[in-house]
Amino acid sequence: MKKQPVLAKLAVSRRLRSTPYTPRLEALGVSDYSIVNHTVLPKGFGRSTQEDYWHLREHVQLWDVSCQRQVEIKGPDAARLVQMMTPRDCREAQVGQCLYVPLIDDKAGLINDPVLLKLAEDHYWLSIADSDVLLWAKGLAIGLNLSVQIDEPDVSPLAVQGPKAEQLIARVFGDAVSEIRFFRFSELEFNGHPMIVARSGYSRQGGFEIYLNDSKLGLSLWDALWAAGEDLDVAPGSPNLIERVEGGLLSYGNEITRENNPLECALEQYCCFDSSLDYIGKSALHAIKNAGPVRQVRGVVFGGDPCPPCSSTWPLQVEEQYAGAVSTAIWSPRLNCNVALGMLEKAHWDIGQAITLHCGDDVLRDGRVVELPM
């Protein structure tokens, strides 16, 4: 059986970038980091993932998600390039709107699954997951000789997540935040500096993302939210693995890779099959749609003791046949079982299907396929 990797320390360098908020996270005793887009993502603060989970569901957390880098696309051909990069129909997108956009290559393999912010008719941000979308966009633009400027601006998102998020944000940005609809953004002022504030975030508990647009203001933004949140039990946090799996929130590099297409990842609602819309990978995606996907993301629950971290994938079996693989798994204290996200083969993807799996130890565990969110 494969031994789980130790949680070794992360070596420090300029290449793995710290963020405008890093000094505050360090002062709060960050205990774990991940790396996303060459940038640190603080992940633990001395509390367990379970304690963080309950806190997130009841109070409000500040998440340093500076690693959600922005790929800025500006210029006369910006709208054209953005539409070429995604099967989602962006033709009717409005300024002030956030759109979850799967990005695909010529074989309909997923390159990334960012949130698109439309700042103006010729000005977009892609708030990216973990791959260098800037290089992809630049390569396409140069190859196609498009008139666009593509860059990574000095923008470091701070997520405010949890049921008390709106109350906290309103104390710092004013009551106008209540008018921001889900997946919309407004420009609000912080100490006289206009900043984009969106009702969005990588949890199912509600909240906002503040697109800090000047690194020098990072500490004062953090401090203002921290001070305003004292009586709301504000705490540092990060995307919570239990909450994410239960909520069916996929993660690029985990559930989604370049080997997967949007239909496998249950993202059909973000794909346009109208023949009048052109984008890279259109013919490949239409062909997959016609044939139907052969595997698809599902929830999986299984028993036994709390499972170890899933550091690669764990194969699933149905009567000794390969049935798919789990890519993320963790113990849920609310559902009182292990919860997982996996890619299930068509023959075995029905809700309720019984499966077995090994979690990198010698125990054979029984489980079943479940609907998302759990």
Add this chain to the structure above:
Amino acid sequence: MKKQPVLAKLAVSRRLRSTPYTPRLEALGVSDYSIVNHTVLPKGFGRSTQEDYWHLREHVQLWDVSCQRQVEIKGPDAARLVQMMTPRDCREAQVGQCLYVPLIDDKAGLINDPVLLKLAEDHYWLSIADSDVLLWAKGLAIGLNLSVQIDEPDVSPLAVQGPKAEQLIARVFGDAVSEIRFFRFSELEFNGHPMIVARSGYSRQGGFEIYLNDSKLGLSLWDALWAAGEDLDVAPGSPNLIERVEGGLLSYGNEITRENNPLECALEQYCCFDSSLDYIGKSALHAIKNAGPVRQVRGVVFGGDPCPPCSSTWPLQVEEQYAGAVSTAIWSPRLNCNVALGMLEKAHWDIGQAITLHCGDDVLRDGRVVELPM
């Protein structure tokens, strides 16, 4: 003064890929990881960086550099695409040759600095530093409608570095390794499996890189080298920061970023200014060549106690004027001072120039500009 980031633990997930050698590194007690190309780079094994340094200069080490992912470019337009991506003249490159190739964008900003392996006239690998060159190459190929296949093969390099490397490799791959010249490769057999072995590596101590081409053989390759090296004092290792800085080996993301051009990074010898050669960024690079670079990489030495890790950059001053910035620094036990790599402004880049700097603490340190390698 900015506090140095703590060495927090690295959170485990599928997204941060382990390697075919990971179980052996864990068994050997890896204590630090870095992340390069979404893959772990084991960095410490309970010994200090200084102990690793002396060992590397005297014996032989196995480095798990699987994170040097290969971007494979194959097909009728492969040579054309490769040449478009670099200002280095590849027209005379031979099969069996490794070429260090700076990759630049339309503004001559550095995208990566991989080693190119020419496997056949229509078949190349780019052995990359830390950025998604695959997306850059794919974007260009799609935009230009080139006939190429671009993919990441199942190849996980294992570096064998140090003065006893040749002796060790010969015991496992046979005496033919002695015929491999510097920056050339041969296909040699391991247990009947042909594998590329190159005389190359990210140290100045000599050695080889084995391009393991089947993950399933990773543990047996490691074990064969380990067993054969027992009397050579073989040890696990990794690119050594002291050795790298003294040797003037630049690192993408540290000394080299997209904000830098090849002339700033002292890579002019890898740039062709022959007007008959076309590549992306040609006019920008020619303009920089005509005007001359305004800053350039240099060595820097400075005094005081051993410096802390350089997690961002440290500005250099000459008589209270900005003179450049250090991006990597560490104490050298051989030179008995701190050694660093930095980008020096033209007015202050002469060898011998006296500088001052702060290393994130309150001490003002005196230093000077030195030649590379030190």
